[in-house]
Amino acid sequence: MPGYCVDRFPNLSAEDREEYTCSICQDIFNTPVTTSCRHTFCEDCITEWLESNTTCPNDRKRLSPRKLSPASLQHMSAPVMLINKMNADMRDKTVAIIRKMLAKHNTVSDVCKHAVDCMDLEFGTDWQCLAEWCAGTQRYLNPKKGFYLRVKFTPITFTMYHSKRARLERNKIVRQLDNIETDMKASMVSVVTGIVLDAIDRSSSIRKTARNIEARMESRYEGTKWVCFLYDHGGYRINRY
Ligand SMILES: [Zn+2]
Ligand SMILES: [Zn+2]
Known part of the structure; x- marks a missing residue:
């Protein structure tokens, strides 16, 4: 079977279209394989080509069917949005x-694991990532609540969702301080308050605020290590160590 018709990928940018187009069938890769000369084609297209040719259609370098390997993961296919919330x-x-x-x-489980770390950092809550192969038997997951999306990089479908318990952080902490408890001297409290307010103003997310506060405390009080814990109104700790 040759490549997929480009009409099936309505969100594809011109750049991506180029990246994912098979030069033999001019369609989007279907089961892409990469040659020893680092060119990628649909498996069926290049296999058929090699029945009557002995060179790569792109650069005419010598090529045999034994020199084909599954394309690296980034060539799986262009992303297709299945569900977006x-x-x-x-x-x-x-x-x-x-x-x-x-x-x-190089492995799907590593992709999921590291994607989740990036999502946690970017959006500040606990994310999960599920990968299903087209022909796979993994259960179909469809979160009912919250933000999630299913995106298909053929032949793998990723579902990115966040667990029910965690909520998304707001981007900014409200700039209002109530001093609940301290054993710092008044002069130190005023320095720390200044650092906290400044960090809130300068940071784009709650996690970055915490890191910013720690860094400023450590440079203001040299030689000491500071840790900043953040809790929401329900007492749920937002940042992890
Ligand atoms: Zn093709
Ligand atoms: Zn080539």
């Missing part, structure tokens, strides 16, 4: 994260 910005970031991990890691 995210806003445009979050969706784009999530797809970019999965794509980046596909390019970096």
